[in-house]
Amino acid sequence: MTQTTPSSTMSFVEIINGQPLERSALPDLPLPQFQNTILDAVQDGHRVAALFGSPHQDPAKLNVYAVLADDRRGRFQAAYTSVSVDGFPSLTPRCPQAHLFEREIAEQYGVKPLGHPWLKPVRFHRSYRAGTDAWNRTATDVVQAGVMEFYQITGGQVHEVAVGPIHAGIIEPGHFRFQCDGETILHLEISLGYQHRGVERAMQGGPNKRSLHYAETLAGDTTIGHGCAYAHMLESLSHCRISPRAAAIRGIALELERLANHVGDLGALSGDVGFLPTASFCGRIRGDFLNMTAALCGSRFGRGLVRIGGVGFDVETTLAADLLKRLDVAEQESRGAITLLWETSSVMARFEGIGTVPKDTALELGMVGPAARACGLDMDSRRDHPSGIYRFSHVPVSTWRGGDVFARAYVRWLEIQRSIQFVRDQLKSLPSGELRSAVAALQPNALAVTMQEAWRGEVCHIALTDAQGRFERYKIVDPSFHNWMGVAMAVRGKQISDFPLCNKSFSLSYCGHDL
Amino acid sequence: MIKSLITRFQQGYRTIGYPDPGAPEPVMPARFRGRPVFDSSKCPADCRQCVDACPTQAITIADGKIKLDLGRCLFCDDCAQACPEHAITHSRDYRLTVRQASDLIVNSDQEIKLAAALDGKLRKLFGRSLQLRQVSAGGCNGCESDVNVLTTIGWDLSRFGISFVASPRHADGLLITGPVTENMKQALKIAYDALPDPKIVIAVGACALSGGPYINHSEVNNGAANIVPVDLFIPGCPPHPMTILDGLLRLLGKIEAGKS
Structure with missing residues (x-):
């Protein structure tokens, strides 16, 4: 090949x-x-x-x-x-x-x-090569998140705003340093690493009994995305083929994860511009999608659904019928809640033309996922690098133009509609097959790349195995790693009061970046 | 405007009745993995399959009895799948919250000592109004999401007088998620110190209780209790919103002590 x-x-x-x-x-x-x-x-x-x-x-x-x-x-x-x-x-x-x-x-x-x-x-940790440091810090110097030289602009009217690591809402920590001239952001520097748990380091020498749990909690809202990428890695390296049924169930779970997060994000965006009806409705409907995942596997976040060699749970006829019914209700309620956004001028005035990332910039930064598609970049690894069920069942790629908050919101709405259709099609025609296939030892001295289009964009895992078939190196790239710089670009030259809205429109992961 | 009102009407009233008197008991999903149940009598001598399968060393066997540390448990089912005798099952019981770290360790034949209400002055102060500052200290956004969901209309946490505030200065307590990474240790301490006395701390999820999947990584501190005193431990990975709500209501004495 x-x-x-x-x-x-x-x-x-x-x-x-x-x-x-x-x-x-x-x-x-x-x-x-x-x-x-x-x-x-x-x-x-x-x-x-x-x-x-x-x-x-x-x-x-x-x-x-x-x-x-x-x-x-x-x-x-x-x-x-x-x-x-x-x-x-x-x-x-x-x-x-x-x-x-x-x-x-x-x-x-x-x-x-x-x-x-x-x-x-x-991420502010010590070098894996003991005694070395790219910033010449010694063993006695503190290595602490946020302790670094920030870019500074000086001048009479220029002031600095520091936000985080702890933020005002129930969200993960990160530090944002703004250089502002009055209300205008001249520059934003984003410094993360507060969530660093040492996952890549711990993956070395694996796989072991924790590896799948690391994958499931790399970014807890992307349990299925990272779980699938990791399981696919082990299946690739052991030449295991999962059954069409297992692949379809993974696809259903991945799209339910996308649906829950997209609906939740649209609600949060609505809340950020002070339009409470959609914020309330979507906050609840997101839960309906999470509960569908819980019906599949007992966990709202899909823990335990993806297993090496397949899936942990079947979708029997009665469950499929139940999920189809719930999907119809959730679709109708999402449509009502979300289309309100596009018909409300006070919302559109706050979405359009805010936080624009030009297409060229998105391309140059290597942005991925809905944020890239909102800039008109026609890319989606479900189509471009398909695996599992996506080799047989296709989801149309949703793009929009403009690269502003509206475009990032609207791409989500397009994807919601297409994911619902995909889940419905899968539930109506679930293929047969074993839930789990046997997994053998991993191929020694090999390299493999697996990629999944999770809800934020492409999740990429790369493994290098040693002569014993163990992980010599396991590299994880969360989509947020590609996109955080996009947030900094989106707010440059804009009002600082628009920052929360811009940030939410990307909805990136801190722990996925920090690993 | 008309469209907003019509949509509002269509969406309806959606807050759960629980725990109002007469409201239906919450129904957990059929596959929900609640409190694990062990039948030690089925255990063959010297079998350690479940102990070896557990990713977080949550299970120990002493004198033929299985002991489980709910603080470490990821509710992942790896133990049950490894058990040759099907001695391990998951109940659908979502009530898991305790007040003492030692109460997290449960014997197979013993009930959980569910959280008792705050007493005396604290209950008087916080029983009808509890303002919490949430700090994610290495959490994966699973626990954070299912804490956040309690503030949506489906759960409407504010009907119990509980809400989340933007500053520790405005708060009566911290709600901590995550294993407390080295990189968040200092920020967490500063937030704790900034709370006015008297204050309480609630730890949510396996990471905040023990380090969870990240136990003993040099990058984390194996949970909140190693940094600040913790008053309420809510197990799960992540805990179901019902588990969190149950824990909070028990702490405030809004669920009768007798109702275990």
Whole structure:
């Protein structure tokens, strides 16, 4: 199945979602060729799905792996290079998509991307390579979230606003530092890491009995998304095929997760502009979708539904009939609540033209998910890199134009309608098959990439196994990792009072970013 | 405007009746995993399948009896699936909240010592109005979401005088979720210190009770009680909103002590 492409990524090896590759088949490229290929590929419309470090057997070197996504052809391209631990030329000045990935490499392995224009910690933890630190902090220096140099603008009228880590609502922590001229935001710097629980580090040496639970709680509102990506990884590396029935049930759960979160977000957006009817209705209807997931597996967040080799619970005829009935009611009530938004001028006045991210910016930053689709980017890994049920049943991709709060809200509404239709179709024609298929030992010395379109966008997991078939490195990229910079861009030059609305319109994960 | 009113009419009145007298008891989903039930009499000698399967070392066996630490339990069913004798089942009982950390450890043949109400002065102060500041300290947004849901019209937490406020200065207590990451430890302490006395702390979810799936990671502090004194422990991963509501109402003495 592997083949090289005649395009700009000729020197990289081509794989598809969930197809394991012998590590010996992965090209080991000289650094200039590795970087130039990435640059050419991004120029060509590929995206950097992941760029990460992994230890080299020579302690003076670090391996750096790249996985590019070629959405048009439904392929990933992968390769690796080795760099000196004394530093390597940064790719970021020529490729903004690499910016956070290179900061992450610096933080995790104490290896500096030289010439990086914005080299700051990502999650504020000590380097995995003991005794090294990209910021020359010693063992006695505190490594504490938020302790770094923030970008500052000076001038008579300029003032600084610091928000967080603890926020006013019931939400996760993060720090936002605004440079303002009066009400106008000149610059927003977002500094996260407060939620860092050390998941990637703990995944090394796995899989073990906690691994699936890590995946399910990477971002608790994306239990199914990350759970599916992780399970798909183990199934890929053990050449296990899940049954069509299991795949369909996973698809139903993934879309219910999308529905609950999208409906909840539209309600929260409505609340943020002071339109309480839709805020109240959607807050409750979100629960109806969560309760459908609970009917499937006992947990409103889908804990325990995804199991390695399939699913933990069946959807019997009576349950399918019950869910169909509930889906009809939820659809009707969602429609009533959500269409009120588009018909209320006070809401539209606050949604339209606020928090605009130009399409070019979204492309340059490598944004994903509904936030990218709201900028007119026609991408959705359910179509572009399909796995499981999405190889057989297609969900139309919902895009809008404008890249403002309205577009991000409206894309959600389009997706809600299409997800409901998808769930309904699946429930009406559930294929047969075993709930769980047997999983064997993992393929040793392999690399695999799995991707799922979760509700915020693409969840990407990458595993490198060692000679014993254990995880030598497990890389997780939550969609929020690609999109946080989009929030900073959306509010630049806008009123600071619009920040909560802009932030909610992205609805990104803190713990998914912080891992 | 007319459309808003019509929609309002169509959406109807949707707040649950519980715990009003005469209101129907809440019905949990058929597959809901509530309090685990162990039948130690079925356990073969020296069998440790459940102990070994548990991702958080929540289960111990002593003198042939299974003991479970509800604070560590993820309600994940890994133990039940590993059990060769089907000695472990999940009841649909959502009532899990306790006042003491030691009450989280339950024997297979013992009832849970459900939370008692605040006493004396605290109950007088908070019984009819409890303002809480929520702090997520490494929570995955599961517990946060199902705490948040209590403020929606389906549950309408404010009818009990409980609400969430934007500043610890305005609060009577903290509601903590997450294992308390190293990176949130200081912020949590500052928030706690900023609360006026007397104050209470409520820990929600396996992470906040014990570290949950992240127990013993160097990046976390194995739960809120290692940083601040905790007055109420609400188990679950995440707890169902009913579990959280039940816990809060017991603390305020709004569910009769006799009704266990």
